[in-house]
Amino acid sequence: DTRDPTSLRTPIVAVLGHVDHGKTSLLDKIRGSAVIEGEAGAITQHIGATAVPLDVVSSIAGDLVNPDDFDLPGLLFIDTPGHHSFTTLRSRGGALADIAILVVDVNDGFQPQTLEALDILKRSQTPFIVAANKIDTVPGWNANEDTPINATYESQTDRVTSRLDESLYKIIGNLSDEGFSADLYWRVQNFQRNVGVVPVSAMTGEGVPDLLAVMMGLSQRYMKEEMEIDVQGPGVGTVLEVKEEKGFGTTVDIVLYDGTIRADDTIVVGGQNDPIVTDVRALLQPRPLAEIRTESRFEQVDEVGAAAGIKVAAPDLGDAMAGAPVRVVRNRDVETVETEVQAE
Numbered sequence: 179d180t181r182d183p184t185s186l187r188t189p190i191v192a193v194l195g196h197v198d199h200g201k202t203s204l205l206d207k208i209r210g211s212a213v214i215e216g217e218a219g220a221i222t223q224h225i226g227a228t229a230v231p232l233d234v235v236s237s238i239a240g241d242l243v244n245p246d247d248f249d250l251p252g253l254l255f256i257d258t259p260g261h262h263s264f265t266t267l268r269s270r271g272g273a274l275a276d277i278a279i280l281v282v283d284v285n286d287g288f289q290p291q292t293l294e295a296l297d298i299l300k301r302s303q304t305p306f307i308v309a310a311n312k313i314d315t316v317p318g319w320n321a322n323e324d325t326p327i328n329a330t331y332e333s334q335t336d337r338v339t340s341r342l343d344e345s346l347y348k349i350i351g352n353l354s355d356e357g358f359s360a361d362l363y364w365r366v367q368n369f370q371r372n373v374g375v376v377p378v379s380a381m382t383g384e385g386v387p388d389l390l391a392v393m394m395g396l397s398q399r400y401m402k403e404e405m406e407i408d409v410q411g412p413g414v415g416t417v418l419e420v421k422e423e424k425g426f427g428t429t430v431d432i433v434l435y436d437g438t439i440r441a442d443d444t445i446v447v448g449g450q451n452d453p454i455v456t457d458v459r460a461l462l463q464p465r466p467l468a469e470i471r472t473e474s475r476f477e478q479v480d481e482v483g484a485a486a487g488i489k490v491a492a493p494d495l496g497d498a499m500a501g502a503p504v505r506v507v508r509n510r511d512v513e514t515v516e517t518e519v520q521a522e
């Protein structure tokens with residue numbers, strides 16, 4: 179591992195919001211793949227993790243993100259399902275996140291799971307921005323694919339922009355009712371004190387450069403101020419899913435949020451009864467820009483650093499549970515780590 183030990187780790191960005199408001203489409207737009215087409219009934223059943231390296235963020239955001247201005251390696255997005263029955267998955271994703279994007283359909287406005295997501299963000303004190311999605315559906319909209327918001331605003335008629343503004347101010351009002359001081363993102367000075375609202379379209383990509391630029395700015399500040407992370411220490415993570423994988427038996431998909439995990443590490447995983455102590459057999463890395471839950475071809479790696487989504491193959495994972503903690507033992511007493519895992 180050649181990373182600078184003082185470097186910032188990849189921020190974890192949760193994408194939350196009501197069902198069908200466009201969370202997966204937004205990530206899909208960002209990663210330029212078609213995960214959405216493989217989804218049963220267009221409902222996201224599981225949390226997935228998507229790593230977007232800094233150079234990709236910058237190539238999508240154009241002039242709005244200069245890679246030289248950032249020490250961050252990129253962003254790790256966690257998609258969550260909006261359907262009302264998936265509260266646990268949403269709070270798991272929300273609690274793991276450093277920062278979040280709350281996706282709200284501009285036409286639909288605030289809905290039950292929007293409020294539930296806000297509550298999760300409030301409780302976990304996660305800084306967030308609001309993506310006011312589907313601006314392309316405003317009647318009379320003139321789409322300008324993948325452009326920043328000011329460029330596309332300029333090419334709309336007054337009638338169209340005033341309709342959009344009306345919907346945006348309604349969202350700002352809803353946020354205010356919930357105790358958040360919010361404004362259109364270009365009027366926000368301090369994104370940790372005020373919630374920025376970014377108009378976007380996951381369909382046309384309009385406003386996506388702005389969204390990424392705001393996320394990068396917010397995470398850089400947040401990671402510098404809040405994170406004191408030993409990026410080289412023994413890894414700490416959370417199990418997202420327990421899965422059978424052909425040729426590997428039972429595996430766990432984890433989000434590693436601190437330290438590193440190596441292919442020769444002993445790990446402790448929270449189980450249905452006692453913590454499971456086991457030796458890593460393989461670390462299976464989805465390719466960059468791939469979605470961990472749909473990627474079937476993995477690359478075996480020797481070491482991974484936080485933050486990352488990684489599949490871990492190891493014996494005896496049959497009793498592992500989604501949501502359980504994972505800790506790397508490395509040069510420590512197994513009993514000490516077992517106690518840590520039990521305490522979580």
Ligand code: GTP
Nearest residue numbers: 197198199200201202203221222260312379380381
């Ligand atoms: P769940 O995972 O079920 O909670 O939904 P989701 O928030 O991930 O929504 P998804 O991305 O699956 O989008 C729902 C529907 O809205 C799909 O038919 C998308 O094509 C459509 N959609 C999403 N974003 C946009 C947008 O910006 N414009 C338009 N016109 N349609 C959109």
Ligand code: MG
Nearest residue numbers: 201202221222
């Ligand atoms: Mg989805």
